[in-house]
Every structure is written in structure tokens, then in C-alpha cells.
Amino acid sequence: MQPDRHAPPSSLSRARTRAFRLNGRAHAALVADHVLLLDYLREGLGLTGTKRGCDGGECGACTVLIDGRPRLACLTRAGECAGHQVETIEGLADGGRMSPLQRAFHERLGTQCGYCTPGMIMAAEGLLRRNPDPDEAAIRAALAGNICRCTGYVKIIEAVQSAAGSAR
Amino acid sequence: MSVLPEFRVLAPRSVAAAIAAGRQRATRFVAGGTDLMANLRHGIGAPATLIDLRGIRALRGIVVGPRGLSLGAAVTLAELAGHARVAKDYPALAQAAAAVGGPAHREAGTVGGNLCLDTRCVFYNRGDWWREANGHCLKYQGDTCHVAPTGRRCHAAFSGDLAPALLVHGAEVEIAGPDGQRRMPLGELYAEDGAAHLRLATGEFLVRVLLPPAPWPAAYAKARARGAIDFPLAGVAVALRVGAHGVAGLRVALTGTNARPFLLAGTEALLGARVDAGWCAELGKLVQKQVSPMRTTLLAAQYRRRAASALVERLAVTLADATAASARDGHEMVRQAK
Numbered sequence: 060m061q062p063d064r065h066a067p068p069s070s071l072s073r074a075r076t077r078a079f080r081l082n083g084r085a086h087a088a089l090v091a092d093h094v095l096l097l098d099y100l101r102e103g104l105g106l107t108g109t110k111r112g113c114d115g116g117e118c119g120a121c122t123v124l125i126d127g128r129p130r131l132a133c134l135t136r137a138g139e140c141a142g143h144q145v146e147t148i149e150g151l152a153d154g155g156r157m158s159p160l161q162r163a164f165h166e167r168l169g170t171q172c173g174y175c176t177p178g179m180i181m182a183a184e185g186l187l188r189r190n191p192d193p194d195e196a197a198i199r200a201a202l203a204g205n206i207c208r209c210t211g212y213v214k215i216i217e218a219v220q221s222a223a224g225s226a227r
Numbered sequence: 228m229s230v231l232p233e234f235r236v237l238a239p240r241s242v243a244a245a246i247a248a249g250r251q252r253a254t255r256f257v258a259g260g261t262d263l264m265a266n267l268r269h270g271i272g273a274p275a276t277l278i279d280l281r282g283i284r285a286l287r288g289i290v291v292g293p294r295g296l297s298l299g300a301a302v303t304l305a306e307l308a309g310h311a312r313v314a315k316d317y318p319a320l321a322q323a324a325a326a327v328g329g330p331a332h333r334e335a336g337t338v339g340g341n342l343c344l345d346t347r348c349v350f351y352n353r354g355d356w357w358r359e360a361n362g363h364c365l366k367y368q369g370d371t372c373h374v375a376p377t378g379r380r381c382h383a384a385f386s387g388d389l390a391p392a393l394l395v396h397g398a399e400v401e402i403a404g405p406d407g408q409r410r411m412p413l414g415e416l417y418a419e420d421g422a423a424h425l426r427l428a429t430g431e432f433l434v435r436v437l438l439p440p441a442p443w444p445a446a447y448a449k450a451r452a453r454g455a456i457d458f459p460l461a462g463v464a465v466a467l468r469v470g471a472h473g474v475a476g477l478r479v480a481l482t483g484t485n486a487r488p489f490l491l492a493g494t495e496a497l498l499g500a501r502v503d504a505g506w507c508a509e510l511g512k513l514v515q516k517q518v519s520p521m522r523t524t525l526l527a528a529q530y531r532r533r534a535a536s537a538l539v540e541r542l543a544v545t546l547a548d549a550t551a552a553s554a555r556d557g558h559e560m561v562r563q564a565k
């Protein structure tokens with residue numbers, strides 16, 4: 060990984076290397092203890108798919124999967140990921156082909172401005188891996204922490220249902 | 228690259244190592260970080276060192292057995308909410324865990340972090356520029372309370388969901404620190420002061436929470452502004468035992484209304500009676516007298532006071548009905564067996 064150019068020297072002096080898996084690949088992060096996963100992904104690695112919404116744990120825009128479970132990158136330190144599997148929205152498409160959930164959000168109009176979409180999709184992805192055939196209540200519960208200011212949620216839920224249905 | 232103040236993180240592997248780490252200057256314990264990271268992001272606190280407690284084995288695991296329930300402080304809320312034995316024997320606890328935040332908060336958030344949650348107030352849970360523009364406040368960096376400007380005390384509300392569900396079951400906490408280990412009733416962990424609500428000495432941390440066996444039937448409910456995820460405006464747990472001569476046992480605990488979670492006093496007066504409208508009104512009055520919500524949330528304090536008593540009454544009726552129904556089923560089974 061490229062050392063972060065913007066970090067003050069004191070942070071760099073404290074940076075440590077941590078090994079984890081990022082979107083299925085081995086990754087060595089050179090990062091200081093107080094750096095959040097959100098900042099590391101976006102500014103350290105240029106993986107800007109994970110969004111900064113509220114920056115305080117309230118909106119879900121920064122949802123990623125850690126060991127397959129939803130976590131908020133704005134409340135998680137990058138250093139906590141050592142030894143774990145981190146997945147971001149960038150890891151879902153396969154060779155340029157959208158994943159079933161991504162396709163469903165596109166086709167079912169589950170995305171409008173798109174700002175909440177990566178977080179929504181990652182939260183839904185975590186759900187479908189645990190429960191491939193969720194009912195509407197389970198979908199609502201899994202997406203409870205994700206705010207969308209555009210769609211009114213109905214199309215989002217339909218998109219998840221459609222992705223689950225097409226996998227059946 | 229970081230939006231947080233600079234700190235380093237230690238990850239001790241044993242209680243002894245955590246105690247040693249806690250002797251250093253300006254340390255803060257952290258578990259899931261879902262409360263602490265948001266506060267640090269808002270410029271509240273600037274610890275030099277965080278001590279991540281989750282790698283310590285003694286703080287992990289849920290054990291349900293003949294001696295009751297033992298809950299590690301680093302157990303996540305998702306683990307607790309999804310534990311089948313807990314859901315069966317201590318449903319109020321599972322309900323409270325499931326009612327915390329959203330799924331991602333429960334994956335990261337822990338029992339210890341929930342019990343040691345910082346208190347909350349609309350003038351406090353804000354960015355540093357906001358608080359600075361408002362002249363800060365008594366709780367942190369300022370000298371006036373914007374909620375009660377003539378007073379000298381902070382009224383920020385304790386808003387963790389688990390505490391009441393543990394209090395009604397008579398929970399104790401095991402604490403480790405520089406002076407060794409101690410154990411005390413959970414209620415004694417808290418003080419009615421929004422700026423200093425935890426009675427923990429520097430370097431002390433929660434290791435486990437212990438509940439006695441044979442819990443009374445209990446339930447948890449909360450009122451919140453945002454139905455999908457939100458802190459309790461008022462959160463209540465009720466444990467109720469009904470016998471042949473009416474109410475044989477009653478414990479009520481509350482969160483979100485005061486600077487500390489607490490067990491309602493004076494419930495003995497309600498024993499030996501049937502759960503009817505008059506009884507509920509008395510119970511409701513008792514709740515309204517002891518809660519002291521202040522204007523620390525966007526909703527009116529009076530709404531929280533009434534929500535607290537309404538939820539308590541509702542849970543008591545639900546629990547009484549469930550006991551009556553299971554007694555009927557029991558008779559039915561005996562009759563059929565004959």
C-alpha cells in the first residue's frame with residue numbers, strides 16, 4: 060500500500076502494518092491506530108464506494124462487511140480489522156459484472172441519488188448470505204440502520220426481494 | 228487522514244495486562260467503540276491511549292447454568308440477542324439487546340460498553356464547532372448547563388437499553404482494577420449525575436455481569452423517536468410474579484429518564500393485589516413520581532415521563548395476562564392427563 064501522503068509525520072511514525080483480507084485479497088495496511096476504516100478506505104486506498112454520510116454511526120452509508128457481518132466503517136478503526144475479512148461495495152462486482160443485488164437495485168429502481176446505495180447493498184448482502192430467503196420483516200430489520208432520503212424504501216425492499224427471488 | 232484525535236491502541240490479552248495498561252496516563256477503555264468513537268469524532272475527550280478489552284478471554288462468553296447467567300463484558304449485543312437460552316430464560320434481556328441501535332451497532336456494541344455508555348443530551352452529542360458556538364456546557368469544557376442553567380448539576384440521560392433488563396433480575400457486576408477485583412449490585416455502579424454517572428475508579432473496568440438463577444417472568448419495552456433505530460426516550464423493564472393471592476413479586480427498572488438507570492422503589496406496596504386498572508394507576512403514579520426527565524432530548528420531558536409510566540403499566544398487564552394464560556394451559560393439561 061502507498062503510505063498516506065496527507066498524514067502528519069507523528070501519525071506516520073506510529074503507523075503499523077496490519078494484515079487482513081480486503082475484498083478477498085490479502086492486504087497489508089500501513090496505518091496509525093487512530094485512523095478509522097472509513098478514512099483508510101476512502102483516503103488511503105481510494106476506495107470511495109463506501110460513503111461518508113453522518114460520520115457518527117447514524118446513517119449506515121458507510122456499512123461494510125467484516126467477517127460477513129455488517130459494521131459501520133465510521134465507528135471502526137482500520138487497525139481493528141487485522142486478521143479479519145473486510146468487504147466493501149467494490150468487492151461485489153465480478154470482472155465488471157454486477158452482483159445479483161447490484162443488478163436488482165439497478166433494475167428495480169432501488170437507487171436514486173445513489174448515496175445510500177453502497178451501504179444498503181452491503182447490509183442486504185450480509186442478510187442474504189445468512190438468510191437467502193428473507194421475508195419483508197427480516198429485510199426491514201436488516202436495513203433498519205440505513206437511511207435513504209430519496210426512494211422511500213419501498214423500491215429498496217423490492218430490490219432485495221427480487222435479488223433473493225432470482226437466486227432461488 | 229484521520230478525523231480523530233491521535234491516540235494509540237493497546238490490546239491486552241489478560242485482565243492483569245489490562246489493569247497494568249490502565250495505570251498509564253490518559254487512557255480510556257474501549258470495546259465496540261460505537262459510543263466512544265462517535266464521541267471522539269465530536270471532539271469529546273482526547274485520550275492518549277485506548278485499551279481495547281475484547282481480546283481478554285475472561286470478558287467473553289455467555290454461560291447459562293444452575294448458578295444463573297454469566298455474561299462477559301465483551302459479549303456483543305448481537306450474540307446476546309441471538310442466544311437461544313437467554314431468549315428462553317431471560318427474554319427481557321434478549322428484547323433489550325435486540326432493541327439497541329441497528330444491526331451494525333449490535334454486531335460491534337458490547338454488554339460492557341452498553342452498561343458504561345456515556346450519558347446523552349441534545350447540547351452534548353454534537354460536533355465540537357456546535358458545542359463551542361454554544362459556549363460548551365457543564366458536562367464538558369463549560370460551566371453552565373443549558374438545560375437547567377441555575378443548577379450546578381448535569382442532567383444528561385443515561386440511555387443504555389440493557390441496564391433495566393439486568394436490574395430487574397438482580398444483576399451483579401464483577402469489576403477489575405488496580406485495587407483488585409470486586410463485585411457489587413449493578414445498581415450501585417451508577418450515580419444520579421450526568422457528568423459522573425459511573426462509580427468506577429480510574430483504571431477499573433467491567434469483567435462480567437452475573438444474574439441469579441430462576442428469573443421471574445420479565446419483559447422490556449422502549450419509546451423512541453425513530454422507530455427503526457434510536458436510543459430510548461424511556462426504556463422500562465418489568466419483572467412480575469403472580470401467585471394465588473395476586474402479585475407476589477414486582478420489580479421495575481428504568482432507563483432514558485434519569486442520569487442513571489434505576490430500580491423503582493416502593494413496589495412492595497403493590498404486592499398481594501390483582502393486576503387491574505386501579506393497580507395499574509397506582510403503579511403508573513409511582514413511576515411518574517420517581518422519573519426525572521429533563522429537556523435533554525428533542526421530545527418534551529413530560530412526554531418521556533408519561534411514556535415511562537404507560538410502558539410500565541402495559542408490560543405489567545401483558546406479563547400478568549401471560550401468567551394467567553399459562554396457568555390455564557397448565558390446568559388444561561392436568562385435566563387432559565386425567
Ligand SMILES: Cc1cc2nc3c(=O)[nH]c(=O)nc-3n(C[C@H](O)[C@H](O)[C@H](O)COP(=O)(O)OP(=O)(O)OC[C@H]3O[C@@H](n4cnc5c(N)ncnc54)[C@H](O)[C@@H]3O)c2cc1C
Binds near residue numbers: 280326
Ligand atoms: C446511531 C446510534 C444509535 C444507538 N442506539 C442505541 C440504543 O438504541 N440503545 C443503546 O443502549 N445504545 C445505543 N447506541 C450506543 C451503542 O451503540 C451501544 O450502547 C453499545 O452497546 C455500546 O457498546 P460498545 O462496546 O460499542 O461501547 P464503546 O463505545 O466501546 O464504549 C462505551 C463506553 O463504555 C466504556 N467501556 C466499554 N467497555 C467497558 C468495560 N468492560 N468496562 C468499563 N468501561 C467500558 C468505554 O470506555 C466508553 O466510555 C447507539 C449508538 C449509535 C451511534
Ligand code: SF4
Binds near residue numbers: 349350381523
Ligand atoms: S444536561 Fe446540561 S450540563 Fe448536562 S450535557 Fe446537557 S446541557 Fe450539558
Ligand code: FES
Binds near residue numbers: 113121133134
Ligand atoms: S457515515 Fe457511518 S453511519 Fe453514517
Ligand code: FES
Binds near residue numbers: 175208
Ligand atoms: S438513493 Fe438517495 S439517499 Fe438513497
